[in-house]
Amino acid sequence: MNDSDYMKIALQLAKKGCGFTSPNPMVGAVIVKEGRIIGQGWHEKYGEAHAERNALAACTENPKGATMYVTLEPCLTVTALYSGSFVADVMHETLNRSALAALIPGGHVNLERAMSASGRFGGHIVSGHIDGTGKIVYIQKDDNAVWFTIHTNPEIMRYVVEKGSVAIDGISLTIAKADRDRFSISAIPHTVRQTVLNERKEGDSVNLEADIVGKYVGKFLSFKQNTDSHITKEFLEKYGY
Structure with a gap:
Protein backbone atom coordinates (compact mmCIF):
# COMPACT_ATOMS: atom_id res chain seq x y z
CA MET A 1 0.00 0.00 0.00
CA LEU A 103 -8.32 28.91 15.96
CA ILE A 104 -9.77 28.22 19.39
CA PRO A 105 -9.09 25.29 21.76
CA GLY A 106 -11.04 22.27 20.56
CA GLY A 107 -11.12 23.43 16.96
CA HIS A 108 -10.08 21.13 14.13
CA VAL A 109 -7.08 21.63 11.87
CA ASN A 110 -5.89 19.98 8.68
CA LEU A 111 -2.92 17.63 9.04
CA GLU A 112 -0.97 16.06 6.21
CA ARG A 113 2.36 14.28 6.06
CA ALA A 114 5.06 15.93 3.95
CA MET A 115 5.26 14.14 0.61
CA SER A 116 8.36 12.35 -0.52
CA ALA A 117 9.81 13.60 -3.82
CA SER A 118 9.92 9.97 -4.96
CA GLY A 119 6.14 9.68 -4.87
CA ARG A 120 3.58 10.45 -7.57
CA PHE A 121 2.50 14.08 -7.86
CA GLY A 122 -1.23 14.00 -8.53
CA GLY A 123 -1.57 17.80 -8.78
CA HIS A 124 0.55 20.91 -8.55
CA ILE A 125 3.28 21.24 -5.90
CA VAL A 126 1.88 22.30 -2.51
CA SER A 127 4.58 23.17 0.02
CA GLY A 128 2.33 24.09 2.94
CA HIS A 129 4.08 27.47 3.24
CA ILE A 130 1.17 29.89 3.45
CA ASP A 131 1.35 33.15 1.48
CA GLY A 132 -1.66 34.71 3.18
CA THR A 133 -5.36 34.36 3.76
CA GLY A 134 -8.50 35.00 1.78
CA LYS A 135 -12.18 35.27 2.55
CA ILE A 136 -14.94 33.25 0.92
CA VAL A 137 -17.32 35.89 -0.43
CA TYR A 138 -19.57 33.71 -2.57
CA ILE A 139 -20.62 30.06 -2.78
CA GLN A 140 -22.94 28.83 -5.50
CA LYS A 141 -24.01 25.39 -6.69
CA ASP A 142 -23.95 24.93 -10.46
CA ASP A 143 -25.42 21.59 -11.47
CA ASN A 144 -22.98 19.05 -10.01
CA ALA A 145 -20.25 21.61 -9.24
CA VAL A 146 -19.82 24.15 -6.44
CA TRP A 147 -18.29 27.56 -7.13
CA PHE A 148 -16.22 29.26 -4.44
CA THR A 149 -15.16 32.91 -4.89
CA ILE A 150 -12.24 34.05 -2.73
CA HIS A 151 -11.30 37.68 -2.03
CA THR A 152 -7.63 38.26 -1.21
CA ASN A 153 -4.81 40.80 -1.34
CA PRO A 154 -2.80 42.02 -4.39
CA GLU A 155 0.36 40.17 -3.31
CA ILE A 156 -1.40 36.85 -3.82
CA MET A 157 -3.50 37.95 -6.80
CA ARG A 158 -0.35 38.72 -8.82
CA TYR A 159 0.24 34.95 -9.00
CA VAL A 160 -3.38 34.06 -9.76
CA VAL A 161 -4.10 33.27 -13.41
CA GLU A 162 -7.00 31.51 -15.09
CA LYS A 163 -6.34 27.78 -15.49
CA GLY A 164 -3.46 28.12 -13.06
CA SER A 165 -3.20 26.46 -9.65
CA VAL A 166 -3.76 27.56 -6.06
CA ALA A 167 -3.97 25.75 -2.72
CA ILE A 168 -6.93 26.60 -0.49
CA ASP A 169 -6.52 25.17 3.02
CA GLY A 170 -4.02 22.76 1.50
CA ILE A 171 -6.35 21.59 -1.29
CA SER A 172 -4.81 21.76 -4.77
CA LEU A 173 -7.33 23.47 -7.06
CA THR A 174 -7.57 24.96 -10.56
CA ILE A 175 -8.45 28.64 -10.92
CA ALA A 176 -11.51 29.01 -13.16
CA LYS A 177 -11.84 32.81 -13.06
CA ALA A 178 -9.57 35.63 -11.93
CA ASP A 179 -10.49 39.29 -11.37
CA ARG A 180 -8.63 42.23 -9.83
CA ASP A 181 -9.09 41.28 -6.18
CA ARG A 182 -10.74 37.86 -6.23
CA PHE A 183 -10.73 34.53 -7.98
CA SER A 184 -13.10 31.59 -8.33
CA ILE A 185 -12.69 27.85 -8.38
CA SER A 186 -15.22 25.25 -9.46
CA ALA A 187 -15.04 22.15 -7.27
CA ILE A 188 -16.34 18.76 -8.37
CA PRO A 189 -18.58 16.84 -5.93
CA HIS A 190 -15.77 14.44 -4.95
CA THR A 191 -13.50 17.32 -3.90
CA VAL A 192 -16.26 18.97 -1.87
CA ARG A 193 -17.25 15.73 -0.15
CA GLN A 194 -13.75 14.57 0.69
CA THR A 195 -12.27 17.86 1.97
CA VAL A 196 -13.05 20.64 4.42
CA LEU A 197 -14.65 22.61 1.57
CA ASN A 198 -17.79 20.76 2.57
CA GLU A 199 -17.76 22.69 5.87
CA ARG A 200 -16.90 26.12 4.49
CA LYS A 201 -19.42 28.96 4.33
CA GLU A 202 -19.48 32.54 3.07
CA GLY A 203 -17.40 34.79 5.33
CA ASP A 204 -14.95 32.06 6.36
CA SER A 205 -11.22 32.77 6.19
CA VAL A 206 -9.04 30.29 4.33
CA ASN A 207 -5.30 29.75 3.99
CA LEU A 208 -3.91 30.45 0.52
CA GLU A 209 -0.72 29.25 -1.12
CA ALA A 210 0.19 30.51 -4.59
CA ASP A 211 1.83 28.25 -7.16
CA ILE A 212 5.53 27.99 -6.23
CA VAL A 213 6.53 27.92 -9.92
CA GLY A 214 4.76 31.22 -10.52
CA LYS A 215 6.51 32.76 -7.51
CA TYR A 216 9.94 31.72 -8.76
CA VAL A 217 9.21 33.05 -12.26
CA GLY A 218 7.97 36.34 -10.79
CA LYS A 219 11.12 36.67 -8.70
CA PHE A 220 13.36 35.92 -11.68
CA LEU A 221 11.60 38.50 -13.85
CA SER A 222 11.79 41.14 -11.13
CA PHE A 223 15.56 40.66 -10.97
CA LYS A 224 15.84 41.12 -14.73
CA GLN A 225 13.70 44.27 -14.65
CA ASN A 226 15.69 45.78 -11.80
CA THR A 227 19.11 45.05 -13.28
CA ASP A 228 20.64 48.05 -15.07
CA SER A 229 22.33 47.03 -18.29
CA HIS A 230 25.77 48.45 -19.01
CA ILE A 231 25.35 47.72 -22.71
CA THR A 232 24.19 50.99 -24.28
CA LYS A 233 24.01 52.28 -27.84
CA GLU A 234 27.18 54.30 -27.22
CA PHE A 235 28.97 51.22 -25.86
CA LEU A 236 28.12 49.18 -28.96
CA GLU A 237 29.17 51.99 -31.34
CA LYS A 238 32.46 52.42 -29.50
CA TYR A 239 33.38 48.77 -30.09
CA GLY A 240 32.25 48.65 -33.69
CA TYR A 241 28.77 47.13 -33.43
Whole structure:
Protein backbone atom coordinates (compact mmCIF):
# COMPACT_ATOMS: atom_id res chain seq x y z
CA MET A 1 0.00 0.00 0.00
CA ASN A 2 1.14 3.58 -0.66
CA ASP A 3 0.33 7.03 0.73
CA SER A 4 -2.73 7.33 -1.50
CA ASP A 5 -4.14 4.03 -0.22
CA TYR A 6 -3.77 5.07 3.42
CA MET A 7 -5.44 8.41 2.72
CA LYS A 8 -8.35 6.62 1.05
CA ILE A 9 -8.84 4.57 4.21
CA ALA A 10 -8.72 7.74 6.31
CA LEU A 11 -11.35 9.33 4.05
CA GLN A 12 -13.63 6.32 4.46
CA LEU A 13 -13.23 6.58 8.23
CA ALA A 14 -14.08 10.29 8.11
CA LYS A 15 -17.41 9.51 6.45
CA LYS A 16 -18.49 7.60 9.56
CA GLY A 17 -18.86 10.94 11.31
CA CYS A 18 -21.37 12.24 8.75
CA GLY A 19 -24.23 14.01 10.52
CA PHE A 20 -22.57 13.98 13.94
CA THR A 21 -19.58 16.34 13.82
CA SER A 22 -20.98 19.69 12.63
CA PRO A 23 -19.86 22.47 12.96
CA ASN A 24 -16.54 20.59 12.96
CA PRO A 25 -15.48 18.80 9.77
CA MET A 26 -15.54 15.04 9.36
CA VAL A 27 -12.05 13.71 10.00
CA GLY A 28 -10.44 10.29 9.72
CA ALA A 29 -6.97 9.20 10.82
CA VAL A 30 -4.79 6.17 10.07
CA ILE A 31 -1.48 5.38 11.81
CA VAL A 32 1.06 3.36 9.81
CA LYS A 33 4.29 1.85 11.09
CA GLU A 34 6.69 -0.09 8.89
CA GLY A 35 3.99 -0.60 6.27
CA ARG A 36 1.36 -1.84 8.74
CA ILE A 37 -1.75 -0.06 10.00
CA ILE A 38 -1.44 -0.06 13.79
CA GLY A 39 -4.27 2.32 14.63
CA GLN A 40 -7.21 4.13 13.11
CA GLY A 41 -10.07 6.33 14.23
CA TRP A 42 -12.40 9.17 13.29
CA HIS A 43 -14.06 12.20 14.86
CA GLU A 44 -17.24 10.50 16.01
CA LYS A 45 -19.23 13.40 17.46
CA TYR A 46 -18.94 17.16 18.00
CA GLY A 47 -17.42 17.90 21.39
CA GLU A 48 -15.78 14.48 21.68
CA ALA A 49 -12.24 13.28 20.98
CA HIS A 50 -10.55 14.15 17.71
CA ALA A 51 -9.78 11.53 15.07
CA GLU A 52 -6.07 11.71 15.88
CA ARG A 53 -6.63 10.93 19.55
CA ASN A 54 -8.99 8.06 18.75
CA ALA A 55 -6.48 6.58 16.31
CA LEU A 56 -3.69 6.80 18.88
CA ALA A 57 -5.90 5.21 21.53
CA ALA A 58 -6.60 2.32 19.18
CA CYS A 59 -2.93 1.61 18.45
CA THR A 60 -1.95 -2.03 18.78
CA GLU A 61 1.69 -1.10 19.47
CA ASN A 62 3.90 1.87 20.34
CA PRO A 63 3.28 4.55 17.67
CA LYS A 64 6.73 6.11 18.06
CA GLY A 65 8.27 6.47 14.61
CA ALA A 66 4.95 5.83 12.86
CA THR A 67 3.21 8.05 10.29
CA MET A 68 -0.29 9.44 10.76
CA TYR A 69 -2.51 10.07 7.74
CA VAL A 70 -5.25 12.61 8.50
CA THR A 71 -7.94 14.03 6.21
CA LEU A 72 -7.59 17.51 7.25
CA GLU A 73 -2.34 23.18 6.44
CA PRO A 74 0.57 25.62 7.34
CA CYS A 75 3.72 23.51 7.16
CA LEU A 76 4.99 23.10 10.76
CA THR A 77 7.74 21.08 12.40
CA VAL A 78 6.82 18.72 15.24
CA THR A 79 8.94 19.63 18.28
CA ALA A 80 7.44 17.20 20.80
CA LEU A 81 5.44 13.98 20.40
CA TYR A 82 3.22 12.48 23.09
CA SER A 83 0.93 9.46 23.23
CA GLY A 84 -2.16 11.41 22.18
CA SER A 85 -0.87 14.68 20.83
CA PHE A 86 2.09 16.60 19.48
CA VAL A 87 3.54 20.09 19.78
CA ALA A 88 4.60 22.40 16.94
CA ASP A 89 6.20 25.82 17.34
CA VAL A 90 4.33 28.66 15.63
CA MET A 91 6.07 31.97 14.97
CA HIS A 92 4.51 35.41 14.51
CA GLU A 93 5.25 35.12 10.77
CA THR A 94 2.98 32.05 10.56
CA LEU A 95 0.22 33.70 12.57
CA ASN A 96 0.38 36.83 10.43
CA ARG A 97 0.14 34.94 7.15
CA SER A 98 -2.29 32.14 8.00
CA ALA A 99 -5.66 31.59 9.64
CA LEU A 100 -4.10 29.82 12.65
CA ALA A 101 -4.62 32.88 14.84
CA ALA A 102 -8.38 32.43 14.49
CA LEU A 103 -8.32 28.91 15.96
CA ILE A 104 -9.77 28.22 19.39
CA PRO A 105 -9.09 25.29 21.76
CA GLY A 106 -11.04 22.27 20.56
CA GLY A 107 -11.12 23.43 16.96
CA HIS A 108 -10.08 21.13 14.13
CA VAL A 109 -7.08 21.63 11.87
CA ASN A 110 -5.89 19.98 8.68
CA LEU A 111 -2.92 17.63 9.04
CA GLU A 112 -0.97 16.06 6.21
CA ARG A 113 2.36 14.28 6.06
CA ALA A 114 5.06 15.93 3.95
CA MET A 115 5.26 14.14 0.61
CA SER A 116 8.36 12.35 -0.52
CA ALA A 117 9.81 13.60 -3.82
CA SER A 118 9.92 9.97 -4.96
CA GLY A 119 6.14 9.68 -4.87
CA ARG A 120 3.58 10.45 -7.57
CA PHE A 121 2.50 14.08 -7.86
CA GLY A 122 -1.23 14.00 -8.53
CA GLY A 123 -1.57 17.80 -8.78
CA HIS A 124 0.55 20.91 -8.55
CA ILE A 125 3.28 21.24 -5.90
CA VAL A 126 1.88 22.30 -2.51
CA SER A 127 4.58 23.17 0.02
CA GLY A 128 2.33 24.09 2.94
CA HIS A 129 4.08 27.47 3.24
CA ILE A 130 1.17 29.89 3.45
CA ASP A 131 1.35 33.15 1.48
CA GLY A 132 -1.66 34.71 3.18
CA THR A 133 -5.36 34.36 3.76
CA GLY A 134 -8.50 35.00 1.78
CA LYS A 135 -12.18 35.27 2.55
CA ILE A 136 -14.94 33.25 0.92
CA VAL A 137 -17.32 35.89 -0.43
CA TYR A 138 -19.57 33.71 -2.57
CA ILE A 139 -20.62 30.06 -2.78
CA GLN A 140 -22.94 28.83 -5.50
CA LYS A 141 -24.01 25.39 -6.69
CA ASP A 142 -23.95 24.93 -10.46
CA ASP A 143 -25.42 21.59 -11.47
CA ASN A 144 -22.98 19.05 -10.01
CA ALA A 145 -20.25 21.61 -9.24
CA VAL A 146 -19.82 24.15 -6.44
CA TRP A 147 -18.29 27.56 -7.13
CA PHE A 148 -16.22 29.26 -4.44
CA THR A 149 -15.16 32.91 -4.89
CA ILE A 150 -12.24 34.05 -2.73
CA HIS A 151 -11.30 37.68 -2.03
CA THR A 152 -7.63 38.26 -1.21
CA ASN A 153 -4.81 40.80 -1.34
CA PRO A 154 -2.80 42.02 -4.39
CA GLU A 155 0.36 40.17 -3.31
CA ILE A 156 -1.40 36.85 -3.82
CA MET A 157 -3.50 37.95 -6.80
CA ARG A 158 -0.35 38.72 -8.82
CA TYR A 159 0.24 34.95 -9.00
CA VAL A 160 -3.38 34.06 -9.76
CA VAL A 161 -4.10 33.27 -13.41
CA GLU A 162 -7.00 31.51 -15.09
CA LYS A 163 -6.34 27.78 -15.49
CA GLY A 164 -3.46 28.12 -13.06
CA SER A 165 -3.20 26.46 -9.65
CA VAL A 166 -3.76 27.56 -6.06
CA ALA A 167 -3.97 25.75 -2.72
CA ILE A 168 -6.93 26.60 -0.49
CA ASP A 169 -6.52 25.17 3.02
CA GLY A 170 -4.02 22.76 1.50
CA ILE A 171 -6.35 21.59 -1.29
CA SER A 172 -4.81 21.76 -4.77
CA LEU A 173 -7.33 23.47 -7.06
CA THR A 174 -7.57 24.96 -10.56
CA ILE A 175 -8.45 28.64 -10.92
CA ALA A 176 -11.51 29.01 -13.16
CA LYS A 177 -11.84 32.81 -13.06
CA ALA A 178 -9.57 35.63 -11.93
CA ASP A 179 -10.49 39.29 -11.37
CA ARG A 180 -8.63 42.23 -9.83
CA ASP A 181 -9.09 41.28 -6.18
CA ARG A 182 -10.74 37.86 -6.23
CA PHE A 183 -10.73 34.53 -7.98
CA SER A 184 -13.10 31.59 -8.33
CA ILE A 185 -12.69 27.85 -8.38
CA SER A 186 -15.22 25.25 -9.46
CA ALA A 187 -15.04 22.15 -7.27
CA ILE A 188 -16.34 18.76 -8.37
CA PRO A 189 -18.58 16.84 -5.93
CA HIS A 190 -15.77 14.44 -4.95
CA THR A 191 -13.50 17.32 -3.90
CA VAL A 192 -16.26 18.97 -1.87
CA ARG A 193 -17.25 15.73 -0.15
CA GLN A 194 -13.75 14.57 0.69
CA THR A 195 -12.27 17.86 1.97
CA VAL A 196 -13.05 20.64 4.42
CA LEU A 197 -14.65 22.61 1.57
CA ASN A 198 -17.79 20.76 2.57
CA GLU A 199 -17.76 22.69 5.87
CA ARG A 200 -16.90 26.12 4.49
CA LYS A 201 -19.42 28.96 4.33
CA GLU A 202 -19.48 32.54 3.07
CA GLY A 203 -17.40 34.79 5.33
CA ASP A 204 -14.95 32.06 6.36
CA SER A 205 -11.22 32.77 6.19
CA VAL A 206 -9.04 30.29 4.33
CA ASN A 207 -5.30 29.75 3.99
CA LEU A 208 -3.91 30.45 0.52
CA GLU A 209 -0.72 29.25 -1.12
CA ALA A 210 0.19 30.51 -4.59
CA ASP A 211 1.83 28.25 -7.16
CA ILE A 212 5.53 27.99 -6.23
CA VAL A 213 6.53 27.92 -9.92
CA GLY A 214 4.76 31.22 -10.52
CA LYS A 215 6.51 32.76 -7.51
CA TYR A 216 9.94 31.72 -8.76
CA VAL A 217 9.21 33.05 -12.26
CA GLY A 218 7.97 36.34 -10.79
CA LYS A 219 11.12 36.67 -8.70
CA PHE A 220 13.36 35.92 -11.68
CA LEU A 221 11.60 38.50 -13.85
CA SER A 222 11.79 41.14 -11.13
CA PHE A 223 15.56 40.66 -10.97
CA LYS A 224 15.84 41.12 -14.73
CA GLN A 225 13.70 44.27 -14.65
CA ASN A 226 15.69 45.78 -11.80
CA THR A 227 19.11 45.05 -13.28
CA ASP A 228 20.64 48.05 -15.07
CA SER A 229 22.33 47.03 -18.29
CA HIS A 230 25.77 48.45 -19.01
CA ILE A 231 25.35 47.72 -22.71
CA THR A 232 24.19 50.99 -24.28
CA LYS A 233 24.01 52.28 -27.84
CA GLU A 234 27.18 54.30 -27.22
CA PHE A 235 28.97 51.22 -25.86
CA LEU A 236 28.12 49.18 -28.96
CA GLU A 237 29.17 51.99 -31.34
CA LYS A 238 32.46 52.42 -29.50
CA TYR A 239 33.38 48.77 -30.09
CA GLY A 240 32.25 48.65 -33.69
CA TYR A 241 28.77 47.13 -33.43
